Amino acid sequence: MPEKNIDFGKFGASGIKGSEAVARQLDRLAAHIATPVTARRGLMARLHYLTTSDRAWQAAKDAGLTVSDRTLKAWMQGTRRPSKANLERIDAAYRAVRRRNVARHLTARLNREGRGTRVEIHPIDQSGVARQLQRVVEHRTMNVRRWDKIVGSWAAGDHQGLDDAWTADVLPDLGSQWGQYEYVKNIGFAA
């Protein structure tokens, strides 16, 4: 697609990929456990979430948390602390499971029976760009009606799929200038 940016940031603009901003907002809406996994409270909350049912534990295993039941019991009782690598694995597994669990509900909320959700797109930060190279890029809003693919690939942790769903399917609805919004400062929507 010719509108895509080839060398973003060459002149000092700063921003993130639109799809990444969408993923962040979805993460915020999914309301993860706020306490970090390094704190005992956060760790226990995540472990409890992952062991509420056999299905959840299976999903955690699928998400890459392969520890024996004995280790898990030791962690839960506090006799052993997970290693740093395992803490990261727990957090990653928690995120994956949580995303998978909320995906269906979130999709329904965002689709709103076909009415869709209003999305605000805040343009890139041009404060680092030389004055004569700065361009007027406005704040835009659009209504996104189909969220299935976006939320689906977010829940599956498929960055490329999310980027394709966002950049190829949604963004071109902004009109001929959609390339200016491939990278953004923030994307906001409510669910």
Place this chain on the structure above:
Amino acid sequence: MSDFDAIDSLLDAVGPQAELPPCQVRRELRERARLSKAQVARALGVSPSTLSGWENGRDPAGEVRTKYAYLLDGLNAKLTTETETTTAEPAEERSAASGTAAAAVASMSSTKHGQDEDEVELLAVPEPCVLCGRPARQRVAGFAQHLDPSGCQAAPAQTPKSSPTAPSARAQVPRTARPPRPAVGKDTVPRGRAFQEPSGPADLIHEVVHAVLAEHQGDVEAASAVLLKRAIPDAMRLLDETRKGARYDVIAHPWIPDILKKQTSRGADQIWEARPKWTRPELPPGQHEVTALDINGAYLSALKTHLPLGQLEHSTGFAHDRRRAGVHLITPPAWEHDAVLPNPIGQRDEPGPLWVTEPTLRLLLRLSGPKHRLCGPPEIHESYTSGATENLLEKFRIALKDARDSALADGDGLTLEYVKAMYSKFVSTMGESNYNRELYRPDWMHIIRSQAFANLWMKALKAHDAGLPVVRAMGTDELHVIGDWRRVFPEGRSVTEVKVKDTYTAASDTEASTGQEQ
């Protein structure tokens, strides 16, 4: 053949031109049909200014003249039948409406004050006057109104001519009716504009209350529970309603700098809201009657504040820009009046720079200005600001205030509670709250709260300047003063007035004040 066709059509075109009514009548017809110039011009395919010309002495020609004549003819026919069915006009009215002369009616006895050019209709059934909303018996150019200025400004004592429909007509008076302007000449009629329905966001509130009350068969308690539950979504709907056709969009999810983000799940962000929590260290000698005053609707009034519109942008070392608003890192000036007045930045224990919001900064700048000279100017280190407006929530605030006022007047506790829940929950959940995800503006939340505190502070200053010793300033709405406060603050329940919370006596030597309710 085609050549001859063209000639034929040319020949057809040369003929008697369509008859048009005089300019005055053209305009009147359009205005009585409540059509704007733009609407008519669009239909005819000309510009609105051309249409203005036609209504002011010029004449269209050619094909568009035929169209215009057709339109006027149609309007004429329509309006004639309407007046016949609704108001049983006198016979001369019909002859006037048939497009030959409007001047025939101008000879009616009631024309005064140079309104001779306007067509005055006498209404059999009084309609609300466009200026004052009271029943009027005359109609000029489609607008029911009083021709006599004294009739328009009529006080309640001066009742209009008794007619059976008068009370119902008064009930329909729009609550936001403007103060009546004296009817001088043509200015009584808003001429250049199409008729507009008075916008009624306040009605939205009443409708909701009535609907809920009806749903629960008049059970006030159940209705109240339901209304409190839906206060936040309803406030958002009211906000959307009041922002229709507005200049600025409400930007609900901007990028938020880290200082405005909560550090931990339960923690606070770095903004200092300057909440006052001050008690006078030493009372003046003797026994005193202290009155605890309560500021009505403090957060509702605080909705009028400079709110940043868009995304906050960082800047350092600049002087304050009045057209922008946001949060600022400042070093507050020293405060030497702690014995009589609270510190405008609140009860801050830590020294050094702090992040304050726009209202606090403006308060400090105002106090350091030539009028007050109570402290030095604050030193601004860095700011996150955006272009600001005071009017963003203004219609929203007015709608809520009107609903509140009418609820107070009617003694309608349910609506009062609902309105209060709407504005207080709107303010408290507009930041990072899971109860309201439609709006993610922690900056606004802090700014509105600070504005409430700054308003309270200015009230304390007002009392102090009027010679009333201020004893305590607490939270958003609590002010304790000694002396005759009624000459400074009006008493009542409206937002510009204060109400008494408590009265107690306090002596200078004893710390403990005895709470004797009166």
